[in-house]
Structure formats: C-alpha cells, structure tokens
C-alpha cells in the first residue's frame with residue numbers, strides 16, 4: 001500500500017520511455033492508452049468487454065459525473081469503481097475542459113468558475129477544492145486538478161493570466177488534499193497555449209508543486225497538427241523524468257506515437273470510441289469506413305492482424321450490415337475493435353521501447369499516414 | 375443426421391408437456407422461449423451474450439433479411455449462422471406478419487402478395503415458394519410458411535377466405551420444398567382469427583399437410599387477453615401431439631405459461647427486448663420501471679433471484695443511471711436481464727412439468743399478476 005503512486009521507469013529508447021505506475025487498483029504499465037468512460041460507462045461496453053480487450057486504466061469525467069448521477073450518490077454507492085463494477089484503475093479529469101467547452105460559461109474568478117449545466121441550465125460553481133472533493137467522492141485512482149483550458153486563438157495576455165490562475169489552482173488543490181490517505185493520486189496540468197515562453201513558465205511553476213504526475217493540457221483544441229507537435233515536443237522534456245507524464249485528449253494513432261516519442265506516458269482520446277459509432281475504424285493498414293459498398297460481401301476480418309473479439313468472430317460484411325441496419329450491436333463491435341487498436345498501439349510502443357526499436361515503429365506509422373494522405 | 379426434425383415428447387403434466395426437438399444446429403429442449411433477432415442480431419447482443427444467458431434457439435425475420443442485407447448475399451456468406459456467427463438453431467418467420475403490418479400493402483392474390491418495402495418503397499412480390507427459397511438462402515433450421523395474418527376485427531367471410539388461402543400456400547410451400555435434404559424443417563401456421571369454427575377448420579386442413587411442426591398465428595394482433603386465451607386453449611389440442619407446437623408472437627410471462635398450460639412448446643415475443651430498451655424490466659416480483667426515482671440509490675440487484683450477468687454485477691442504481699444518461703450499455707444490460715427472465719421462465723416450466731408441479735407454478739404467476747393489477 002505504501003508504494004501507491006510509485007512510478008518505476010523501466011526502459012528508455014531516445015526520449016521514449018516505458019515504466020509502471022502503481023495505483024490503488026493495480027499497476028499500470030506505460031505507455032498506456034486509456035478508454036474514455038465519460039459518465040460511468042465506456043460507451044456500449046461492459047467491464048467484461050474492457051477486461052477482454054486488455055484495458056488497463058479508464059477515464060471518468062468529473063463534470064459529467066458531478067451533474068449525473070452526482071458525486072454524493074457515488075460516494076453513497078461506495079465510489080465509481082463499485083458503482084460501475086470496474087476493478088481496474090480510474091483517472092478522472094477535472095471537469096475544466098467540459099466547463100469551458102460544454103456549458104454556458106458564466107464567470108472565471110481567482111476562486112473558481114461559475115457555469116450552467118448543459119443538462120438543465122442550473123448554476124454551479126467549481127473551485128479547485130470542490131473539484132478535488134468531487135473526485136474524492138468518485139474515488140478515482142488519479143485526480144486531475146481544475147485548470148482552465150484556453151480556447152485556440154487566445155492572445156498572449158489572456159493565456160498568461162489564465163496560466164497563472166491554473167498554477168494557483170493547482171497549489172490550492174494540493175493544499176486541500178495533501179495526500180494524507182496515500183491512496184488517490186493527484187496530477188497537475190501544464191497550460192500556456194501555443195506560446196512556448198508560457199509553456200516553459202507553466203512547466204517550471206507547475207512542476208514545483210509536489211504532484212504524483214504532470215499533464216500537458218490545452219492541446220487538441222483546434223490548432224494545426226504542427227502546432228500540436230511543436231508544443232508537445234517542446235513541453236514534454238520540461239516535465240520531471242521520475243513522474244508519469246500525461247498528454248490529455250490526444251489523439252490519432254500517429255499523434256500518440258509522437259507523444260511517446262516526445263517522452264510522454266499516458267494518453268486518452270474520444271477518437272476510437274466516437275469514430276467507432278460513426279463507422280470509422282482504425283486498422284493496421286489505415287482507416288476503414290465500414291459503410292462503403294465495397295465491404296458489402298467482404299468475408300475477411302476487419303483487420304486480419306487484430307485479435308479483438310470483433311475481428312476474431314465477424315466479417316466486414318456483417319459489420320457493414322449492422323451499421324447500415326442501425327443495429328445497436330454495431331456500436332459495440334466497432335468500439336471493441338477501435339479501442340483494442342489503440343490499447344495495442346500503446347503496448348506495441350512499450351515492447352518496441354524495451355527492445356530499442358521504437359524509431360522503426362514510429363517510422364512505419366508515419367509511412368502509413370503518408371500513404372493514406374497521398 | 376437422420377434424426378433432424380425428430381420431436382421427442384418426454385413428460386406431460388395435464389396438457390403441459392416437455393420434449394426435445396432435434397435441429398441441424400443442435401437439440402432444443404421445450405418449452406422454449408426464442409429471443410427475436412429481426413435483422414441478423416438480437417438487438418444490442420452478441421452471440422457470446424446469447425450463449426451466456428442460455429439462449430437455445432433464436433428467431434430471424436425473413437422480410438427484414440430479404441430486404442437487408444438480402445438473402446442472396448446471405449447465401450454467398452454461407453448463410454445467416456455463419457454471417458452472424460451464431461452456432462445454435464435459428465427459426466425464421468415467413469415475413470407474412472411484417473408484409474401485412476409494416477409495408478404498404480398492394481394486393482393479395484392466390485399466388486402471393488405484392489408489397490412495398492418500408493425502407494425505400496421498392497415493390498416486391500412474395501409467393502409461398504419465394505419465401506421458402508429465401509429461407510433456404512438464409513439457411514434457417516426452421517422455416518415458416520407464408521401466411522396471411524388477418525387484422526383484428528376482420529369479418530367472418532374475409533377471415534375464412536384468407537384462412538383457405540393460407541392453407542393453399544402451406545401446400546405450395548410443402549410441394550416446393552419436399553424436405554429432400556432433411557436438414558431444414560418446415561412449420562405451417564393455423565389461422566382463422568377469433569372464429570372458433572374457422573380455427574377448427576384451419577387446424578384440420580393445416581395438419582393434413584406433412585410438416586415438422588405446427589404454429590398458431592394471428593393472435594397478439596389487438597384482441598383482448600380473454601380472446602387470446604380462448605383461441606389458444608381452443609386451438610392447441612387440435613394440433614398433432616407428436617409434433618412441436620409454436621405459439622407465434624406471444625407474449626407476457628403469464629401468457630407464455632398459459633400457452634404451455636394449453637399444450638404449446640415454442641414461444642417468441644419482442645416484449646423482453648423492446649421493453650428492455652424502454653427501461654421496463656421483468657422480475658420474479660413483477661415489473662420494474664428502472665427510470666423511477668425510487669431506484670436512484672438502490673444498491674440491490676434488479677432481481678435478487680436472477681443469475682444473469684446484469685443482476686450478478688450491477689445495482690438498480692447503476693441501471694437507472696445508465697438509462698437516465700442515455701448510455702448504450704443500458705440497452706444491453708436490460709436486454710440481457712429480460713431475455714434471461716423469459717428463457718428461465720420456459721426452463722422453470724420445463725422442470726415443473728418434469729416434476730408434475732406445473733399447476734403450482736402457473737398459479738404463482740397468476741397471483742403475481744393479480745397483485746400487480748390490484
């Protein structure tokens with residue numbers, strides 16, 4: 001129990017690294033891709049599905065869970081793990097991103113942010129302390145501090161002020177929860193938009209705060225791929241080497257490999273689950289749009305190299321039929337495959353780092369992307 | 375292989391009976407409840423779910439599968455079993471019910487029925503022979519003959535003419551597929567509306583046709599519960615004792631027990647799957663409407679006596695949350711429970727018949743229904 005929070009760095013290959021993070025609900029080998037389970041369920045999947053695909057840690061969403069079913073109800077039910085019957089680790093994001101993207105934004109003050117619920121318009125106020133209290137009720141293994149995710153295009157002054165506020169909020173979060181129980185870990189978030197000076201300052205100030213891990217936030221907000229990569233490659237080395245580093249909300253398969261290449265360890269993105277529901281499927285030879293007529297009588301597996309339940313049991317023709325017929329099973333089978341693809345990607349990266357061949361792995365994926373674009 | 379189609383009557387208890395039907399894809403112990411998988415999928419479930427809940431035989435729908443993905447595609451894919459990766463037996467209804475309820479009806483002639491697709495308005499013509507040819511392409515274990523399901527309220531003359539046509543269609547179906555392969559079974563359907571004389575005549579004429587089983591159709595079309603029961607109790611004993619007897623599209627748990635009590639063996643209904651998606655769940659102590667606020671913090675299993683995946687793993691509070699949040703997992707967990715309830719009901723009936731205590735079983739369910747109404 002005393003080792004909860006320990007991050008053991010195991011191997012490096014260039015900047016890329018693999019390790020192991022100890023949480024209350026088990027060890028998480030890194031690099032890791034975390035499926036997103038916004039409101040207490042990874043959409044369409046049950047815990048058995050997640051186990052079968054080898055999901056290590058999943059994500060919950062503080063904003064959504066606070067509004068519904070409510071964090072106090074979750075506490076009464078013994079926490080989110082017990083509520084959704086998930087025995088593995090859970091990371092909860094702070095709700096900052098949702099407050100700033102989903103809800104009617106009311107006012108940001110040094111104390112916190114007032115917002116209206118996107119469900120019923122009711123008014124709420126999030127402080128850094130309150131967001132940690134919610135996550136204590138949820139019982140997540142990793143709590144994220146409240147941050148402001150500035151919109152793409154924000155100017156230098158706004159971004160600097162916001163960044164300083166986010167640093168203050170991280171301190172308040174730390175002071176509010178000093179880790180007395182040693183069970184729930186806390187990560188802070190580096191912001192600073194796409195101004196490298198601000199990113200440097202944010203990293204320096206944020207990493208002064210004693211945390212169990214550090215995240216890069218404020219990317220995947222509408223910037224170009226090059227801006228995203230520049231920011232990630234610039235910021236990653238500024239984070240402590242001996243702590244897990246989490247790139248929030250990124251991204252496409254190659255983006256995740258770039259993040260790993262920059263020295264990051266943890267990743268989440270709605271892309272595999274959201275695209276699954278749209279019929280866009282990731283395979284080792286590029287994207288498949290399952291609704292295309294060419295798959296009508298295609299008896300092959302979606303991705304012959306994949307070992308997921310979907311690929312082991314069904315043809316592209318059947319997946320296309322389910323999609324075209326609007327069958328609920330379509331969402332589930334597609335989601336199982338896409339998540340397995342992302343989880344496997346992180347695992348392949350881990351093996352490649354262990355065997356000092358990560359450069360080859362990423363160059364193969366860069367070539368696949370070039371082919372798809374060309 | 376030579377025993378395909380054999381129906382072994384094992385025990386009786388009053389009119390109630392249990393037995394075993396041999397199909398190409400395995401033995402089906404009766405009484406049996408068959409989950410409905412309209413278009414190549416029991417909504418929201420994969421074959422693993424069906425296996426886990428002990429589903430014996432499932433239903434497919436000739437009308438829907440003919441329109442999408444098309445029976446010729448299914449033949450090309452090796453039949454419906456291979457397409458959906460279901461290894462157990464499949465019964466396909468004839469499409470008659472859907473032609474008469476879903477589609478723009480064009481014209482009924484002695485040769486068949488012309489109709490418009492509910493999907494794209496395209497025109498199609500079903501003959502008894504064509505419907506069997508479609509089911510050969512589908513590869514179902516049990517094919518149903520084309521019949522006309524007359525609307526509730528049809529007069530004596532219309533119902534009599536329709537009934538005679540349905541008998542003629544059954545003969546044409548039998549002549550078209552003489553069972554040369556000995557693999558796919560064929561059932562004919564007794565009609566006659568709610569006129570007992572017509573039911574008697576239909577049963578007599580239909581049972582002259584050599585078939586592997588006989589069904590009662592044309593109930594659950596809007597009649598009162600008493601009319602349904604009168605028709606079922608009147609017609610069941612007119613069907614051959616040594617063949618499986620199938621009550622089509624019925625119904626509520628107690629209705630199924632009444633059907634068993636009348637001497638019927640096979641049952642299907644969309645009620646458990648459709649109600650699951652509406653949040654209406656069947657339990658041993660009556661119906662539960664999972665959206666009710668009283669379940670908000672109810673930590674107990676949906677049905678403490680149930681052994682399904684849902685009840686073994688989740689609370690009513692979680693099921694309510696999934697329903698309220700519109701989570702896709704809600705459909706699946708609810709469907710798993712409701713189907714397990716119906717499958718178990720048929721199994722309990724089977725045990726009760728074996729042990730000569732079926733009268734006690736049905737009286738218990740009659741009392742539960744009285745309590746719910748009172």
Ligand SMILES: [Zn+2]
Nearest residue numbers: 306308311337
């Ligand atoms: Zn797969």
Ligand SMILES: [Zn+2]
Nearest residue numbers: 680682685711
């Ligand atoms: Zn259950």
